[in-house]
Amino acid sequence: MSENMKKSQGYGVVKISEDVVGVISGIAASEIEGIQGLHPTLAGGITQVVTKKRNVTKGVKVTVGESDAIIDMAVSIEYGFKIPEVAAKVQKNVRETVEMITGLKVSAVNVFVSNVYVKPIEKETKEK
Numbered sequence: 001m002s003e004n005m006k007k008s009q010g011y012g013v014v015k016i017s018e019d020v021v022g023v024i025s026g027i028a029a030s031e032i033e034g035i036q037g038l039h040p041t042l043a044g045g046i047t048q049v050v051t052k053k054r055n056v057t058k059g060v061k062v063t064v065g066e067s068d069a070i071i072d073m074a075v076s077i078e079y080g081f082k083i084p085e086v087a088a089k090v091q092k093n094v095r096e097t098v099e100m101i102t103g104l105k106v107s108a109v110n111v112f113v114s115n116v117y118v119k120p121i122e123k124e125t126k127e128k
Helices: 018-030 042-051 083-102
Strands: 003-008 013-017 035-038 060-064 068-078 105-117
Touching: 013 018, 018 035, 018 060, 018 068, 018 083, 035 105, 068 083, 083 105
Parallel strands: 068 105
Antiparallel strands: 003 013, 035 068, 060 068
16 A cells, blocks of 8 residues: 655644545545446456455556546446446546545546446236
């Protein structure tokens, strides 16, 4: 776990890890209507299966520079929603939420649509 941001508060240094920014980003993305979920990368998905540990930051990668961060996200969008509109809402909400909570400048939120989720058709079963 690498450090993300160091900020002197007069009493010492505050460090925010990339994992924390990833969790905040994932929650902010899932708040948007039309997002079905986040998807782990192939390596992350295999790690989850092998270790049987759920990764809260699945599908989110945070890269931190000197004074800013780039957030990459792989998402699944529900069928019927306009992909460009949903992705733009995700970008806006993630950027605003991360900047508000951490004080870190977000230079980019890259959204990769890796899946379209189609809700299963419910069959009506009548038992008499």
